[in-house]
Amino acid sequence: ESLFSELSDIPLDSHYALKEEFSADPAPKKVILGSGIYRDGNGMPWVLPTVKEAEDIVDNIGDPGRYDYLQIAGSAAFYTAARDLLFGRVDTKVESIVSVQAVSGTGANSLGARFLSESLKPSAVWLSNPSWVNHANIWSLVGVEVKYYPYWDAEKRLLDFENMIKTLESHTKPGDVIVLHGCAHNPTGVDPTKDQWKTIADVCQRRGLFPFFDNAYQGFASGDLDEDAWALRHFAGRENMELAAAQSFSKNMGLYGERVGALHILTASPDAASKVKGHVLRIQRGQVSQPPRRGATLATTILTNGKLFQKWLLDLREMSSRIKDMRKALHDELVALGTPGDWGHILTQIGMFSYTGLSPAQVEHLRSEGHVYILASGRISVPGLNPGNVKYVAAAIDKAVR
Numbered sequence: 001e002s003l004f005s006e007l008s009d010i011p012l013d014s015h016y017a018l019k020e021e022f023s024a025d026p027a028p029k030k031v032i033l034g035s036g037i038y039r040d041g042n043g044m045p046w047v048l049p050t051v052k053e054a055e056d057i058v059d060n061i062g063d064p065g066r067y068d069y070l071q072i073a074g075s076a077a078f079y080t081a082a083r084d085l086l087f088g089r090v091d092t093k094v095e096s097i098v099s100v101q102a103v104s105g106t107g108a109n110s111l112g113a114r115f116l117s118e119s120l121k122p123s124a125v126w127l128s129n130p131s132w133v134n135h136a137n138i139w140s141l142v143g144v145e146v147k148y149y150p151y152w153d154a155e156k157r158l159l160d161f162e163n164m165i166k167t168l169e170s171h172t173k174p175g176d177v178i179v180l181h182g183c184a185h186n187p188t189g190v191d192p193t194k195d196q197w198k199t200i201a202d203v204c205q206r207r208g209l210f211p212f213f214d215n216a217y218q219g220f221a222s223g224d225l226d227e228d229a230w231a232l233r234h235f236a237g238r239e240n241m242e243l244a245a246a247q248s249f250s251k252n253m254g255l256y257g258e259r260v261g262a263l264h265i266l267t268a269s270p271d272a273a274s275k276v277k278g279h280v281l282r283i284q285r286g287q288v289s290q291p292p293r294r295g296a297t298l299a300t301t302i303l304t305n306g307k308l309f310q311k312w313l314l315d316l317r318e319m320s321s322r323i324k325d326m327r328k329a330l331h332d333e334l335v336a337l338g339t340p341g342d343w344g345h346i347l348t349q350i351g352m353f354s355y356t357g358l359s360p361a362q363v364e365h366l367r368s369e370g371h372v373y374i375l376a377s378g379r380i381s382v383p384g385l386n387p388g389n390v391k392y393v394a395a396a397i398d399k400a401v402r
């Protein structure tokens, strides 16, 4: 008899379960549009040309300390450059921002959640309904009650802004944390407008909510890094606004497996920042001790070398425009097939994902009849589409919908 035999059975995370089902499917033609990973026009992983150049530079330097531990806070060159990318260089509050390198966006969310749960003791964390699946998991792990604010209007396939604000105005308590997606909302691909962001910031300040921005897609929404940081910078620029931000370079540098990210906490004063830093480092020391080195070195090389930085902007453009092309191709195929329904939202949604509006039964039909694998929520990862499979996917969606 094991001490663990009373444990409940935990199903495999939906993304990974989908991958397993896909691999086990013997069909000669099959497509997976599950995880948010960029693929090129041939369906292959894409090492950014800028990353290849950075690899050459880093390897040529041959730093004898290249396998040494970093600091507990990680590489200062990295998290400072990362902070500037997110907050902008003009920020006058830098002395009040605590930045630490984290184990990618997930690690930054998790480190931030642990710190905020200890320090603010929120009665709840508010997530968008729906949100990235791991947000609820991360906050449950630190023992904070997870609540949801309305976000997606399934019928109109738009942001349900009115109900979002109503809920935040009437159900939140001061000191609660609200998780906001900086841009390219996962899974819906729908972001608030600038005016709506201002209203959200007003509500946060009026209700005493602590904003926690999750920025996993800077550069993927509009293709422009500054534009994609607009919401966070608007919040950060306000008087008396404290906030946290998780940042990931998985998508915008294609460094998924290297786990490159940062946690930033904007506080009201340099004195508060120094206290916050101590506590964040205490947690980091216990969790990972020091974050990993190589990916951060590559990212720093790109962020701090003017020439490489300019080339990186082109890589970002290439990824975001290929995704846009695939949105258009899928949309146009569905329209050409006369597929029942309105598919305009596929064009207007932004970032890696499209929330198609397909029902769970239609998703199941897609899988069993078309061998097209998407999440039960109806979310597709658009970069999984390419000229070689988009017609096939559209035909499968057409059949599933009819």
Ligand code: PMP
Pocket: 036, 103, 104, 105, 106, 107, 132, 181, 186, 214, 215, 216, 247, 248, 249, 250, 256, 261
């Ligand atoms: N936040 C959001 C909203 C995401 O979509 C993702 C990746 N799917 C992450 C955070 C974290 O990704 P990573 O840990 O690879 O940086």
